Amino acid sequence: MNNENTFLSAFFRSAVANPEKLEAVMSCFQQRQIDKNCFLLEEGNVSNEYFILESGLARAYSIDTQGNEVTTAFFVAGKPVFEVASFFLRQESKESIQAITPCFVWSISFEELNKLFHGIPEFREFGRSLLVQGFAELKLRMQSVITETAEVRYLKLIESNSEIIKYAPLKYIASYLGVTDSSLSRIRKDTALQTTKKVN
């Protein structure tokens, strides 16, 4: 039982108010610890776990047509971690999900999650809203890639997610932003110079 688990209960409390239902939800999650560089999902497998990240930083990546590794998402503490097509459509995943720092996660299987969705309407609604939020965030990111320069995208990433800059190596951030690592290194140099100028 996870009665006393403040992280999970804080995560679900606003969506599932009833204490018994909240307990039913929480008891379906198992805690796991993932070492740095280890995988929450490996390419080629059908994802069978939906995670909520209590602490740490993770990323999803895939291999593009030229054989380059592309970081497709970062996952920060307090957010769900899953590969939408593989988990919900039961397909082999084209992406891997990897811990960048050691991670504490809570995990639930596809089957258990669906049982909860079936039995607890407000939990189902909450699950849908998490899916919709991920979708909406990706739409924003798409618009940013389409309309803004790599430098602006980098500056916005710093503002909104400083822990990514802190722990992820530059090459992960570069491919996530859609530039090479040498370009991002130059962008970083330029923005540092601009900051210095302003200070003087």
Added chain:
Amino acid sequence: MNNENTFLSAFFRSAVANPEKLEAVMSCFQQRQIDKNCFLLEEGNVSNEYFILESGLARAYSIDTQGNEVTTAFFVAGKPVFEVASFFLRQESKESIQAITPCFVWSISFEELNKLFHGIPEFREFGRSLLVQGFAELKLRMQSVITETAEVRYLKLIESNSEIIKYAPLKYIASYLGVTDSSLSRIRKDTALQTTKKVN
């Protein structure tokens, strides 16, 4: 009653096998005709309709930070049409959805859709799978923008969605691909030259 409506029943039949349930689903949809250039959703409104496009071509667009119009999605016949954040999270939409050609659509309100989701589990599953598919397609498009040149993206769009090239003006396609309309015009010229060369 939409008993005899072959389009809608073909759309839902594989998901909702039971005839009474299928009838219950179909009877919640209303047919509408949208004139060319008219709107299925206007920026600033909370979307209250989920559409399925029987025929025609539509697009979603928004205005970016520099005041430019950016086409964020195209919608082709046989697919659902909705703005995910506004419809499901009841927010004011940042996008408009506009008919590029005259469109026949089937429409259902948020409230009715949720009633169906609540009462018919297999319909709920189907609704989720449509959401997940849209999400997964956007992920693919993001990877394409990050890793491929505008020319490759254009060629792939031609192959996969020739009706978009046929009916959408170049400037809509250009901003969807993330280039200016003059660049897309040059890309188009170059690819035509390449094709000619191969033929000779």
Added chain:
DNA sequence: TTGATTTCTTGTCATATGGCAAGTGTTTAC
């Protein structure tokens, strides 16, 4: 039909970013 509007193309030049390779500093593994 005719003028107005929209769509598309093209020229010139500027800029952002990529490809490649070398070099330095930092972390990891044993």
Added chain:
DNA sequence: GTAAACACTTGCCATATGACAAGAAATCAA
């Protein structure tokens, strides 16, 4: 502790794309 691997920076030059403006072609409205 040491060698290897990794992470990051930087230089040089090539290329893709943008900004702006002019003009041609197609479409629309009265």
